[in-house]
Amino acid sequence: MKQIFFDAPRTFRGGIHPPDFKKFTEGNPIRMYMDPQEDLVFPMVQHIGAPCKPVVKKGDECLRGQVIGEAQGWVSSPIHSSVSGRVKDVKPMLHPNGSKVMSVIIENDHAYREVDGLHQSHDYRHMSKEEILTVIQEAGVVGMGGAGFPAHVKLSPPAEKVIDSIIVNGAESEPYLSSDFRLLIEEPSKVVEGLKIVLHMFPNAKGYIAIEDNKPTALAVMRNLTVEEERIQVVPLKTKYPQGGEKQLIDAVLGREVPSGGLPADVGCIVHNADTIVAIYRAILEGRPLMRRVITLAGGALSHSVTFKARLGTSIRELIQAAGGLVCPPSKIICGGPMMGTALFSLDVPVTKGTAGLLVFDQKEDHILRENACIRCGKCISACPIHLMPFMLNQFALEMDWDSFEKYHGMDCIECGSCAYICPAKRHLTQTFKAGKRMIQEKRRKAAAEKGGSHA
Ligand code: SF4
Numbered sequence: 001m002k003q004i005f006f007d008a009p010r011t012f013r014g015g016i017h018p019p020d021f022k023k024f025t026e027g028n029p030i031r032m033y034m035d036p037q038e039d040l041v042f043p044m045v046q047h048i049g050a051p052c053k054p055v056v057k058k059g060d061e062c063l064r065g066q067v068i069g070e071a072q073g074w075v076s077s078p079i080h081s082s083v084s085g086r087v088k089d090v091k092p093m094l095h096p097n098g099s100k101v102m103s104v105i106i107e108n109d110h111a112y113r114e115v116d117g118l119h120q121s122h123d124y125r126h127m128s129k130e131e132i133l134t135v136i137q138e139a140g141v142v143g144m145g146g147a148g149f150p151a152h153v154k155l156s157p158p159a160e161k162v163i164d165s166i167i168v169n170g171a172e173s174e175p176y177l178s179s180d181f182r183l184l185i186e187e188p189s190k191v192v193e194g195l196k197i198v199l200h201m202f203p204n205a206k207g208y209i210a211i212e213d214n215k216p217t218a219l220a221v222m223r224n225l226t227v228e229e230e231r232i233q234v235v236p237l238k239t240k241y242p243q244g245g246e247k248q249l250i251d252a253v254l255g256r257e258v259p260s261g262g263l264p265a266d267v268g269c270i271v272h273n274a275d276t277i278v279a280i281y282r283a284i285l286e287g288r289p290l291m292r293r294v295i296t297l298a299g300g301a302l303s304h305s306v307t308f309k310a311r312l313g314t315s316i317r318e319l320i321q322a323a324g325g326l327v328c329p330p331s332k333i334i335c336g337g338p339m340m341g342t343a344l345f346s347l348d349v350p351v352t353k354g355t356a357g358l359l360v361f362d363q364k365e366d367h368i369l370r371e372n373a374c375i376r377c378g379k380c381i382s383a384c385p386i387h388l389m390p391f392m393l394n395q396f397a398l399e400m401d402w403d404s405f406e407k408y409h410g411m412d413c414i415e416c417g418s419c420a421y422i423c424p425a426k427r428h429l430t431q432t433f434k435a436g437k438r439m440i441q442e443k444r445r446k447a448a449a450e451k452g453g454s455h456a
């Protein structure tokens with residue numbers, strides 16, 4: 001039976017409309033960069049949860065697809081080598097998140113010899129949910145939109161949560177980034193087939209592929225491909241930031257509000273980014289662990305903005321060289337999008353599972369202005385998609401009044417950057433919220449440890 005399309009684009013309340021700057025990247029087909037020349041660096045942290053434990057040592061030979069970082073517990077995800085070669089070292093290296101992280105460094109032998117058992121296709125229609133989960137878990141699939149939540153954990157909600165909706169997040173509302181868009185139009189059947197795998201795991205659920213209306217090509221391609229799919233609906237979304245935030249996406253697609261401190265499963269949903277869905281497809285149908293990702297390189301300091309498909313571990317500096325190099329010294333480097341990304345001080349970082357983009361700005365693009373006093377205009381309140389009071393939270397954070405910060409729901413901040421973007425005084429709102437949340441989490445962790453210790 002033909003599906004009925006949603007025609008009017010849907011959205012959520014709040015949010016902002018920054019210029020999307022996608023014209024620099026969206027028209028460029030994905031370029032393959034599959035023979036990296038420099039050493040590959042594999043940080044043992046590429047997901048939310050316990051860091052992996054390196055299981056190779058200096059001097060070891062390793063194969064493509066071999067586990068080099070073993071998951072530590074359920075909320076963790078293994079890391080596989082994307083090349084064959086020799087382990088040059090195991091030591092802390094700069095991570096795209098700006099910190100130093102224990103990493104395995106591999107010298108590529110360019111032979112791309114593989115471990116046994118790669119390419120084993122699974123007929124998921126005859127597999128149980130648990131069997132599919134095990135394959136996804138062992139393949140190291142994590143959320144590739146940036147958060148890095150292990151996919152097998154997301155796909156294992158508590159038994160009492162009834163999942164009726166699986167949403168593929170194709171919004172990609174961060175300015176400049178186009179990696180998901182290119183994937184949607186270049187590998188659409190993998191997105192649809194990946195969604196069907198997840199729908200097989202949740203037989204009572206319906207699938208939604210949600211795409212912002214500034215990507216009409218992706219909407220048309222997906223509609224054509226799913227026209228006969230009864231369980232899959234393509235949903236156009238208004239172009240607005242942060243439309244790709246999980247809570248905002250669920251609100252827009254289904255009109256459901258994830259409760260404060262809650263998860264999508266609390267309202268019957270699981271959300272996966274488009275590249276994560278493709279990674280699930282590859283794990284199940286191509287027998288491949290997660291060893292590559294699509295990444296946008298953009299910004300005025302680059303000679304060309306390019307979307308690459310690259311092996312995990314590839315040096316970003318090498319990718320930039322492959323794209324034509326720099327035209328001027330960067331005034332700002334951001335890993336991720338300009339709204340939620342992390343500022344970096346070096347291009348010597350590797351491509352990781354969560355690196356959707358790298359922005360290398362010149363002076364003109366560096367919009368960061370000096371912070372001024374708050375003028376109580378209230379614009380940050382209107383922009384906040386969580387309906388928080390950013391200017392008050394900012395005050396609490398600066399005064400280190402963590403009780404008030406929590407009381408006014410500061411921990412619900414999704415760090416989307418909308419308030420800071422809209423603020424005429426250029427208050428460093430998001431930065432203070434990030435720091436405040438980390439401070440409170442640390443306090444909670446210490447309190448829990450002390451409580452545990454007092455029972456010992
Ligand atoms: S937008 Fe900026 S200046 Fe306006 S109230 Fe919020 S923090 Fe203050």
Ligand code: SF4
Pocket residue numbers: 383384385386387388389390412413414415416417418419420429430433
């Ligand atoms: S307070 Fe947090 S959630 Fe609200 S707009 Fe600012 S960064 Fe986004």
